Amino acid sequence: MQKADTILFSRWIVTVNAQREVLENHALVIDQQKIKAILPADEVRQQFEAGEEFNLGDSVLMPGLVNTHGHAAMTMFRGMADDLPLMTWLNDHMWPAEGKWVSEQFVADGTRIAIGEMIRCGTTTFSDNYFFPEQAALEAKKAGIRAQLNFPIMDFPTAWAQNPDEYIKKGLALREQFANDDQVHVVFGPHAPYTVSDEPLKKIAQLAKEHNILIQMHVHETQVEVDESIEKYGKRPIRRLYDLGLLGPHMQCVHMTALNDEDIQLIAETGSHVMHCPESNLKLASGFCPVHKLQEQGINVSLGTDGTASNNDLDMFGEMRTAAQLAKAVAMNAEALPAGEALAMATINGAKALGLDNQIGSLEVGKLADIIAVDLSDLESQPIFSPVSHLVYATTRNQVTDVWVGGKQLMTNRELTTLSKAELISTAQAWQSKIIAARS
Numbered sequence: 001m002q003k004a005d006t007i008l009f010s011r012w013i014v015t016v017n018a019q020r021e022v023l024e025n026h027a028l029v030i031d032q033q034k035i036k037a038i039l040p041a042d043e044v045r046q047q048f049e050a051g052e053e054f055n056l057g058d059s060v061l062m063p064g065l066v067n068t069h070g071h072a073a074m075t076m077f078r079g080m081a082d083d084l085p086l087m088t089w090l091n092d093h094m095w096p097a098e099g100k101w102v103s104e105q106f107v108a109d110g111t112r113i114a115i116g117e118m119i120r121c122g123t124t125t126f127s128d129n130y131f132f133p134e135q136a137a138l139e140a141k142k143a144g145i146r147a148q149l150n151f152p153i154m155d156f157p158t159a160w161a162q163n164p165d166e167y168i169k170k171g172l173a174l175r176e177q178f179a180n181d182d183q184v185h186v187v188f189g190p191h192a193p194y195t196v197s198d199e200p201l202k203k204i205a206q207l208a209k210e211h212n213i214l215i216q217m218h219v220h221e222t223q224v225e226v227d228e229s230i231e232k233y234g235k236r237p238i239r240r241l242y243d244l245g246l247l248g249p250h251m252q253c254v255h256m257t258a259l260n261d262e263d264i265q266l267i268a269e270t271g272s273h274v275m276h277c278p279e280s281n282l283k284l285a286s287g288f289c290p291v292h293k294l295q296e297q298g299i300n301v302s303l304g305t306d307g308t309a310s311n312n313d314l315d316m317f318g319e320m321r322t323a324a325q326l327a328k329a330v331a332m333n334a335e336a337l338p339a340g341e342a343l344a345m346a347t348i349n350g351a352k353a354l355g356l357d358n359q360i361g362s363l364e365v366g367k368l369a370d371i372i373a374v375d376l377s378d379l380e381s382q383p384i385f386s387p388v389s390h391l392v393y394a395t396t397r398n399q400v401t402d403v404w405v406g407g408k409q410l411m412t413n414r415e416l417t418t419l420s421k422a423e424l425i426s427t428a429q430a431w432q433s434k435i436i437a438a439r440s
């Protein structure tokens, strides 16, 4: 008998491996943070004994979800300003609120609350763009979730830094601090083409190439952004970023609406990644990302929720379903973004964009044990012809029962193990009271 830490038995394993295998009546063996074996259940019983075993019944085991774009601490602003277009939402609501409230404590509390919600939705890795990323790093470490933290860079001052050089200096110092960390990765997060001028962008491009650092940026979020860029720089944002040397396999472009053929060609040719946030784009009426066309050109498209202040949740199951449905409407083609591809966008494509696809994003022997269990035993999941179809078109986040990151259990039977749900709720309510009191 071989020894292992944990064995998971469940009806289905949706691997999201290259062959997109869905296994039935198999078991998954975890040892020392990694997946040690995936075999028929009988063989696992004969070959392995483990410290703990879980019999998950009619559940699916699948890779933890990778939420590739968000602003976790903005969860404090959920529902504060709805039904507005992007620039009104930012200029008249979010930026004034951030000017008043953003601090180390605000970011620590808001990020922790968001992490609680993300774990409960089955997210095991998230990518975050916000001020005081050092607070987000500490909260991610404590909660046990994986994170790519994209330190902000803007032309204008905020509570975190005064000018682009200071943003870059502070961000690179944080990157240095987490240089050897396998859970938290710190990378460049220039805000958007309309808030960062050419000089800092050139510096970022050069440093990114020199030190092999990833970059995440809001790009082509609206037609207004494209029009203003043409007026100010004489070129579209994608072309400008290309000319400044930012595009490449290290570049993560978030949103990507209002694209023409040349934009798509530049993204494809440089191997840049696209992070699609369908619900935020719909709610802010920002525009449509042509996911089917991008995939036809071989572009890697991942999925993100964006922040809770624009989405208004961090539910990657909802995001997969919206993405799959919206892609069909945008392409006027019911075959666009089938369920299996939507699932890949939320897992292995996200891992690829973050440069982590050799470690996470699919359930394969040797990869880290970032795994979630989704219960398909109840009435709303019957009958089950295809678990993959159900995961995308007929599953809600409340069906996620268990979550493991690197073999460590962060949720068991819907109970968070590293965070206190009661503390998260009372902290959110305390901030709500403070914000309301300051209004009157």
Ligand SMILES: CSC[C@H]1O[C@@H](n2cnc3c(O)ncnc32)[C@H](O)[C@@H]1O
Residues within 6 Å of the ligand: 071, 086, 090, 094, 095, 098, 129, 130, 131, 152, 153, 189, 190, 191, 192, 218, 221, 280, 306, 307, 310
């Ligand atoms: C430097 S990143 C934090 C910065 O981004 C703002 N923000 C949040 N959501 C969006 C979005 O969809 N597009 C552009 N900017 C966004 C947030 O309010 C922070 O100021």
Ligand SMILES: [Zn+2]
Residues within 6 Å of the ligand: 069, 070, 071, 218, 254, 306, 307
């Ligand atoms: Zn965003």
